[in-house]
Amino acid sequence: MSPRTAHTAVAVHPLLAERWSPRSFDATHTIGDEELVSLLEAARWAPSSRNSQPWRFLVGRRGEPTYQRLFDSLVSSNRLWAGDSSLLIAALAAERAENGAAQHGPAYDTGLAVAQLSVQAHALGLHAHQMGGFDAERLRVSLGVPDGYRPLSVTAIGALASADLLPPELRARETAVRERRPLAETFFGDGWGDPLPVAP
Structure with missing residues (x-):
């Protein structure tokens, strides 16, 4: 278990318990073709x-024009580290x-695709x-996104680097204890607000 492993009520798969969202990435690391396709x-x-x-993705590796355009669409706080x-x-939904009919839950489905990624x-x-935190319209214009596709998120991917490389305000967030709302406040049984009997 790493120091960032989630403290779960019962054991869950390590890929889920150990997954977290860092801000400190190794600026020398590159992703090869096989990893990217995976x-x-x-x-x-x-x-x-x-x-x-319903998902579509715009993909840019560091040093490529698409990467720079995606980076330029980010809000300033995300540009500090991404x-x-x-x-x-x-990710766009x-x-x-294709027949013009409204999709049922395209953002939900696209979120599932990003989760698997x-x-x-x-x-x-x-x-x-x-x-x-990004400017959807700037992303849309700079990358030629056609009407009918909604930008939902931008995901940074790479190899982990030391939190010491981050500005102080981000360093504290990088090393803070991971937390989630308790099961009993999130999962309900007989009705809204009635915790499941098994939820601690």
């Missing part, structure tokens, strides 16, 4: 409503099917940090 395949095989697969990641990936990153010894 990440993308994990996302591609996510479940979706009626197998609609530029050291090996890879930036924007198609709001309508994040877990696969951890399985490869990498780390992923999903970000909602």
Whole structure:
């Protein structure tokens, strides 16, 4: 167990317990083609409503134009650290099917794809940090996203570096104890607010 392993009520798979979202990435690390395709395949095989697969991804490795455009779309607080990641990936959801009908839950399905990508990153010894702090319109314009596709997130992926490389305010967050709301306040049984009997 690493110092960042989640303290769960009962054991869960190590890929889930040990997954976390760092900000300190190794600026010298690169992601090879096989690793990249492995990440993308994990996302591609996510479940979706009626197998609609509403997700689309914009992928940039550090040093490539797409990476820079994705980086430029980030809010200033994320630009403080995300530029050291090996890879930036924007997730977008198609709001309508090919026949023009409204999709059922495209953001939900795309979130599942990003989750699978994040877990696969951890399985490869990498780390992923999903970000909602970005300018969706800037991303849309700079990368030629057509109408009907909604940018949802940008994920930084790379190899972990020391927290000491971060500015002090980010360093404290990087090393803080990981926390989650208790099971009893999140999962309900007979009705809203009524905890499941098994939830501590």
